[in-house]
Amino acid sequence: MIAPRILVTGGAGYIGSHTAKFLRLAGIEPVVYDNLTTGNRSAVRWGPFVHGDVLDTSRLIDVIEQYRPIAVIHFAASAYVGESVADPAKYYNNNVRGMLSLLDACRATRLGKFIFSSSCATYGIPKVLPIDEATPQQPINPYGKTKLIAEHMLADYGAAFGLSYVSLRYFNACGADPEGDLGEWHDPETHLIPRALMAAAGKIPHLEVFGDDYDTPDGTCIRDYVHVADLALAHVLAYRYLENGGGSLALNLGTGRGLSIKEVLRTIGERTGRAVPVVFHQRRSGDPPVLYADASLAHRSLGFLPQFSDLETIVRTAAPFFGLEVRS
Numbered sequence: 183m184i185a186p187r188i189l190v191t192g193g194a195g196y197i198g199s200h201t202a203k204f205l206r207l208a209g210i211e212p213v214v215y216d217n218l219t220t221g222n223r224s225a226v227r228w229g230p231f232v233h234g235d236v237l238d239t240s241r242l243i244d245v246i247e248q249y250r251p252i253a254v255i256h257f258a259a260s261a262y263v264g265e266s267v268a269d270p271a272k273y274y275n276n277n278v279r280g281m282l283s284l285l286d287a288c289r290a291t292r293l294g295k296f297i298f299s300s301s302c303a304t305y306g307i308p309k310v311l312p313i314d315e316a317t318p319q320q321p322i323n324p325y326g327k328t329k330l331i332a333e334h335m336l337a338d339y340g341a342a343f344g345l346s347y348v349s350l351r352y353f354n355a356c357g358a359d360p361e362g363d364l365g366e367w368h369d370p371e372t373h374l375i376p377r378a379l380m381a382a383a384g385k386i387p388h389l390e391v392f393g394d395d396y397d398t399p400d401g402t403c404i405r406d407y408v409h410v411a412d413l414a415l416a417h418v419l420a421y422r423y424l425e426n427g428g429g430s431l432a433l434n435l436g437t438g439r440g441l442s443i444k445e446v447l448r449t450i451g452e453r454t455g456r457a458v459p460v461v462f463h464q465r466r467s468g469d470p471p472v473l474y475a476d477a478s479l480a481h482r483s484l485g486f487l488p489q490f491s492d493l494e495t496i497v498r499t500a501a502p503f504f505g506l507e508v509r510s
């Protein structure tokens with residue numbers, strides 16, 4: 183029997199490649215469609231690869247007609263908050279026009295199931311914590327705005343053309359494949375945990391900590407760090423949910439637990455035996471002080487329950503990619 187296929191745009195990227203592996207493990211063939219501007223060809227190992235851009239609607243239509251996927255998972259996007267402030271055109275182009283192009287391709291080919299990579303950045307600075315899906319979405323940077331616009335586009339196309347969808351709002355993705363097949367490769371790398379590991383490994387002189395004067399218990403920002411393998415599995419669960427006739431939804435994917443930067447650095451130091459060299463800097467503009475999810479809706483509707491998102495597992499799986507050994 184031929185395995186069912188899912189089109190995975192951006193499947194050569196960090197969360198996309200992990201998801202492709204989990205799809206394969208679930209008996210689904212991921213057809214990766216990626217322009218390789220930020221993705222890695224070597225991360226495409228679980229199904230066919232098509233080199234293409236999401237802005238190219240006719241090519242998307244050809245690929246969908248060729249492979250006949252039963253659903254699409256859309257990761258392909260630009261995802262640096264700071265860059266989105268400096269170069270909003272890139273974000274409106276890739277994330278909004280890209281979404282429009284893909285939705286038009288789905289409409290033309292009657293591809294009716296869609297899973298979308300959204301972000302906690304769509305919430306901005308929440309007034310109430312934890313953040314549930316009813317929290318007002320008031321993004322404070324162009325990246326978050328483009329993800330929110332794309333969510334609206336998906337909802338409107340869904341209502342008009344009978345497309346069912348799940349928008350997944352990730353909190354802070356981190357960690358690496360528990361079997362060591364895939365890591366986190368961003369260039370440039372801006373995220374806290376990989377940069378802290380780079381500093382611990384001596385690959386950069388130190389980690390800059392952006393602000394220790396926040397109104398939090400230790401003065402540093404608090405985030406909800408969720409392991410990429412837990413996110414990857416959530417996409418498989420989201421597909422199963424749609425396959426079983428589930429209605430369109432937007433869901434938070436986090437752990438419900440907030441960790442401060444200092445807590446993260448302490449665990450990295452303990453696990454690797456190398457203290458992270460740190461220089462305290464002023465706050466980074468646009469950083470909300472505290473973000474953590476109420477992910478109970480994802481638990482109720484998909485059965486989402488993080489298994490890898492404790493900080494020890496995050497560090498243990500990510501550290502080897504930076505040449506660090508981890509104490510058991």
Ligand SMILES: O=c1ccn([C@@H]2O[C@H](COP(=O)(O)OP(=O)(O)O[C@H]3OC[C@@H](O)[C@H](O)[C@H]3O)[C@@H](O)[C@H]2O)c(=O)[nH]1
Binds near residue numbers: 377
């Ligand atoms: O070098 C660094 C990097 C980050 N940080 C801090 O660590 C915390 C986490 O920052 P990260 O850059 O890893 O992640 P962010 O919380 O900014 O956003 C992340 O999560 C939401 C996603 O949608 C975004 O794409 C992703 O960037 C912030 O408080 C940030 O200021 C540092 O102190 N130093």
